[in-house]
Amino acid sequence: DAGITQSPRHKVTETGTPVTLRCHQTENHRYMYWYRQDPGHGLRLIHYSYGVKDTDKGEVSDGYSVSRSKTEDFLLTLESATSSQTSVYFCAIRDRGNTGELFFGEGSRLTVL
Amino acid sequence: AQSVTQLGSHVSVSEGALVLLRCNYSSSVPPYLFWYVQYPNQGLQLLLKYTTGATLVKGINGFEAEFKKSETSFHLTKPSAHMSDAAEYFCAVSDQAAGNKLTFGGGTRVLVKP
Numbered sequence: 001d002a003g004i005t006q007s008p009r010h011k012v013t014e015t016g017t018p019v020t021l022r023c024h025q026t027e028n029h030r031y032m033y034w035y036r037q038d039p040g041h042g043l044r045l046i047h048y049s050y051g052v053k054d055t056d057k058g059e060v061s062d063g064y065s066v067s068r069s070k071t072e073d074f075l076l077t078l079e080s081a082t083s084s085q086t087s088v089y090f091c092a093i094r095d096r097g098n099t100g101e102l103f104f105g106e107g108s109r110l111t112v113l
Numbered sequence: 114a115q116s117v118t119q120l121g122s123h124v125s126v127s128e129g130a131l132v133l134l135r136c137n138y139s140s141s142v143p144p145y146l147f148w149y150v151q152y153p154n155q156g157l158q159l160l161l162k163y164t165t166g167a168t169l170v171k172g173i174n175g176f177e178a179e180f181k182k183s184e185t186s187f188h189l190t191k192p193s194a195h196m197s198d199a200a201e202y203f204c205a206v207s208d209q210a211a212g213n214k215l216t217f218g219g220g221t222r223v224l225v226k227p
Contacts, residue, residue: 004156035217040122042203042217043157050212058214090156099145099164100213104156 003027004105006091012111019078021108023091025071031094032074033102034058034066036087043090049074081112115140115208119218127226132176132191134221136204139185145207146187147215148178152200160202163187174198199225 003026013019023032031050035043035058045058047066055066063085067075078085089108095101120135138144145164149157161172168180174197178189187204204218 033214040219042117042119042219044217045214048214094213098213099162100207100215101145101147101159101162102157102215104149104158106156107154 004091004093004103006089006105006108008108009106010109012113013081014113015082016080019081019110019112021076021089021091021110023074023076023105025074025093027093028071029093029096030071032068033092033094034064034074034076035090035092036060036085037090037107038087046076046089078110081110083112086110086112115144115206115211115216117204117206117216117218119202119204119221121221122219123222123224125224125226126194128196129193132189132194132198132223134189134202134204134223136178136187136189136218137185138187138204138206140206140208142209143182144209145213146178146180147205147207148172148176148187148189149203149205150174150200151203151220157203160189194223194225196225196227199223 005024033048034046044060049055049068065077091105092102116139118137147162148160163180171177201222205215207213
């Protein structure tokens with residue numbers, strides 16, 4: 001158990017509304033990641049963080065922002081949700097070794113109507 | 114940039130039969146390679162990984178994978194499928210030139226027939 005909690009686990013919202021997903025970890029890991037999972041695309045990196053207030057974009061960052069004000073929390077925000085952002089979102093933390101191995105949360109299923 | 118290709122988005126096998134899931138990657142430097150499994154409504158769990166050393170890697174639940182540098186492949190096998198192996202499997206590559214971020218393949222969903 002890597003001590004990762006995502007909230008909410010399920011959310012239905014309407015187009016144009018803001019949405020924030022939270023990832024909480026208890027293991028004091030430096031690196032945290034947000035991925036989205038869509039059929040046929042596997043997992044695609046949205047944003048990641050390499051420390052408090054240190055974040056960077058992934059391959060599908062448009063329409064998303066992140067914040068990390070504490071080591072244990074990494075927030076993903078959709079400022080104005082669109083139907084194309086309907087997806088399952090996974091938070092992950094990186095193992096302390098140098099291989100890049102990730103531990104994943106249980107996922108947050110977001111539906112934008 | 115790295116890319117990972119998993120051949121076949123869906124694979125159907127009979128219980129007791131060989132499971133073979135294919136993964137090819139592009140990389141200009143020797144990568145770290147991973148296979149993850151995802152059961153319904155769950156997150157991803159690590160099955161096995163290759164970092165250095167022996168190219169045949171054994172993982173959990175009887176799975177193994179072989180790193181073949183000349184073929185840029187990391188195929189996953191299990192000699193005898195169980196019903197519990199029904200899940201989605203993801204191959205991933207760590208890009209050492211980009212801070213060891215993981216790039217994932219599109220996934221292969223395995224159906225096990227009785």
